[in-house]
Amino acid sequence: MSLLIVFFSLGIILLALEVVTPGPLCGIAGCVCMVLGVINAFDSYGPVGGALAVVLALAALAAVIYLEFFWLPRSRLAKAFTMDTTLHATSQPLPAILEDVIGREAVAETTLAPGGYVRIEDRRYEAFCRSGHVEPGARLKVIGLDNFRLIVTKT
Numbered sequence: 001m002s003l004l005i006v007f008f009s010l011g012i013i014l015l016a017l018e019v020v021t022p023g024p025l026c027g028i029a030g031c032v033c034m035v036l037g038v039i040n041a042f043d044s045y046g047p048v049g050g051a052l053a054v055v056l057a058l059a060a061l062a063a064v065i066y067l068e069f070f071w072l073p074r075s076r077l078a079k080a081f082t083m084d085t086t087l088h089a090t091s092q093p094l095p096a097i098l099e100d101v102i103g104r105e106a107v108a109e110t111t112l113a114p115g116g117y118v119r120i121e122d123r124r125y126e127a128f129c130r131s132g133h134v135e136p137g138a139r140l141k142v143i144g145l146d147n148f149r150l151i152v153t154k155t
Contacts, residue, residue, distance in 0.1 A: 004044065007037030008056065015064040019072060027064075034060065095125055095149060101142045106152055108138040118152060127152045 014030030042050030106118035144151035
């Protein structure tokens with residue numbers, strides 16, 4: 001009887017820890033302890049005791065699943081650790097406004113092989129040249145814009 005109590009107690013403790021610890025290790029270990037408890041119950045008390053142990057193990061598992069997926073996310077504790085607002089921002093601003101640079105002439109400030117820097121009027125931009133290698137001072141035309149740089153080609 002004492003081994004059965006040890007397995008079930010340890011299984012319940014590990015399943016409870018699984019709710020608040022990252023990763024499935026505590027949950028798996030808790031389930032293994034519960035299975036060992038059920039096996040011990042079948043061995044020690046026969047089919048009736050084993051069936052009762054199975055029911056208790058499934059009830060404990062159902063309780064843990066309910067606590068983890070239904071009760072805990074709605075609790076005050078979860079609200080203290082979660083964000084309820086959404087930020088509508090980017091990690092860095094766009095290099096340029098599309099309408100302001102498309103079709104404009106740029107001058108290669110550095111060697112573009114195929115990436116480098118160009119200048120449009122008095123502003124410096126990072127650029128990618130689809131035409132390949134370009135020497136500094138070359139005249140280029142802006143044909144597009146991706147996430148972080150202008151896309152240019154030789155004129």
